Amino acid sequence: MSVFSPLFRRLDELLTNNGEFWQFMPFAANQLVWQSNHPELCHWLQSLTDEAIAEFIDDGEALAEALAVWIPDAPELYQLAQLGSLPLQEKELPRGLDVGIPGRKWQQITAFNGALPSLQLPWLEWCAGKGHLGRVLAASHQTSVTSLEWQQTLCEDGEAAARQLKLPITFVHGDAFDPASEQHICSHQHAVALHACGDLHVSLLQRVAAKQGQAVSISPCCYHLIRAKAYQPLSQLARQSDMVLSKHDLRLPLQETVTAGQRVRRQRFVEVSFRLGFDSLQRHLHGSDEYMPVPNVQKALLNDGFAAFCRWAAEKKNMILPDDGIDYGYWQHQGELRFALVERMELVRQLFRRPLEMWLVYDRACFMEEAGYQVSVGTFCDKPVTPRNILIHAEYGSESRVPVITD
Numbered sequence: 001m002s003v004f005s006p007l008f009r010r011l012d013e014l015l016t017n018n019g020e021f022w023q024f025m026p027f028a029a030n031q032l033v034w035q036s037n038h039p040e041l042c043h044w045l046q047s048l049t050d051e052a053i054a055e056f057i058d059d060g061e062a063l064a065e066a067l068a069v070w071i072p073d074a075p076e077l078y079q080l081a082q083l084g085s086l087p088l089q090e091k092e093l094p095r096g097l098d099v100g101i102p103g104r105k106w107q108q109i110t111a112f113n114g115a116l117p118s119l120q121l122p123w124l125e126w127c128a129g130k131g132h133l134g135r136v137l138a139a140s141h142q143t144s145v146t147s148l149e150w151q152q153t154l155c156e157d158g159e160a161a162a163r164q165l166k167l168p169i170t171f172v173h174g175d176a177f178d179p180a181s182e183q184h185i186c187s188h189q190h191a192v193a194l195h196a197c198g199d200l201h202v203s204l205l206q207r208v209a210a211k212q213g214q215a216v217s218i219s220p221c222c223y224h225l226i227r228a229k230a231y232q233p234l235s236q237l238a239r240q241s242d243m244v245l246s247k248h249d250l251r252l253p254l255q256e257t258v259t260a261g262q263r264v265r266r267q268r269f270v271e272v273s274f275r276l277g278f279d280s281l282q283r284h285l286h287g288s289d290e291y292m293p294v295p296n297v298q299k300a301l302l303n304d305g306f307a308a309f310c311r312w313a314a315e316k317k318n319m320i321l322p323d324d325g326i327d328y329g330y331w332q333h334q335g336e337l338r339f340a341l342v343e344r345m346e347l348v349r350q351l352f353r354r355p356l357e358m359w360l361v362y363d364r365a366c367f368m369e370e371a372g373y374q375v376s377v378g379t380f381c382d383k384p385v386t387p388r389n390i391l392i393h394a395e396y397g398s399e400s401r402v403p404v405i406t407d
């Protein structure tokens with residue numbers, strides 16, 4: 001019996017029914033998008049101070065309760081997105097293994113390793129980077145590791161580190177999407193992928209399932225990095241959903257609006273309001289109401305002011321700005337007003353961030369269940385260590401481990 005399909009179904013229903021609150025681009029709107037359907041909600045949003053917004057961002061439960069007036073499903077969505085932590089096992093590691101690994105990465109890796117069962121199988125490390133995780137796996141389980149990585153220099157660095165520590169690790173310099181990489185996936189194996197983006201971790205799950213690999217554990221990230229135009233559901237269950245997820249929608253789980261420091265907040269305000277101000281100006285000049293995205297900008301350019309930003313953006317978009325007659329002060333102010341609106345629309349979208357991530361995670365979990373696997377889903381570390389802290393573990397024909405609900 002599927003553990004995850006009831007959760008998936010309910011999330012699917014609530015996310016689909018409430019699409020008007022999250023499936024849109026706040027950047028492209030020049031007023032609160034609920035102005036005609038939910039004027040009271042807009043009124044409430046407009047009344048919020050920056051401090052109140054910051055508090056709601058930090059307290060998802062309070063946000064869900066406050067929004068319940070207009071979004072009655074909000075508290076249930078919040079509850080459905082709560083996830084317990086997986087049981088962690090302290091695993092002994094030889095000294096010196098952490099040399100050259102940044103502190104937070106080390107914490108992620110050791111926590112990920114601590115959440116993995118020791119099945120005494122050879123490991124496959126998919127999209128290994130320098131193989132930091134692989135070294136921890138080889139050292140703490142005393143089993144061999146094959147590390148597949150696309151960047152030659154990372155393979156060389158990883159190989160050198162493994163050699164120095166005398167660990168049984170073989171690097172394969174290869175493209176995870178290349179059919180030739182399939183030869184490295186076999187049934188007597190425990191495959192892992194820590195933070196392999198979008199299609200990269202999906203390709204691992206699909207191939208492990210096709211080859212009936214004994215175990216696979218992934219921590220997904222960057223759901224929007226996919227080759228297709230829109231999300232391609234994995235499980236039969238998700239294929240029945242009416243929800244169509246664009247790449248923009250798929251970015252939502254990663255939009256953790258952490259309450260950044262004063263300097264970062266100021267920098268974001270300048271950049272975003274410049275972009276929105278330029279957009280308002282180009283709409284005016286083109287006599288259209290269509291959003292015009294502008295590429296990434298070197299932050300130093302923002303110091304030259306709004307007019308310089310507009311000239312740069314116009315050049316990037318092959319647009320000619322009239323030499324005079326543009327009131328840059330006015331358009332900058334329009335951008336600042338739109339910034340405040342975007343912040344308020346993003347606050348509402350925050351409610352759906354983790355529920356959408358859980359929908360994506362349960363799609364993966366259901367896919368593995370449908371392929372005959374016992375699946376566990378839980379967190380392997382706290383959010384400050386990494387916000388992408390979910391681990392999906394699937395074992396062919398074994399008992400699933402029940403996560404511990406901590407809060």
Ligand SMILES: C[S@@+](CC[C@H](N)C(=O)[O-])C[C@H]1O[C@@H](n2cnc3c(N)ncnc32)[C@H](O)[C@@H]1O
Nearest residue numbers: 127128129149150151174175176177194195196
């Ligand atoms: C976010 S990093 C994660 C690295 C490592 N798993 C970790 O957690 O430290 C993703 C890695 O995937 C690799 N990668 C990207 N595309 C790939 C591909 N097509 N085939 C194999 N590796 C790829 C990148 O070079 C990068 O090292």
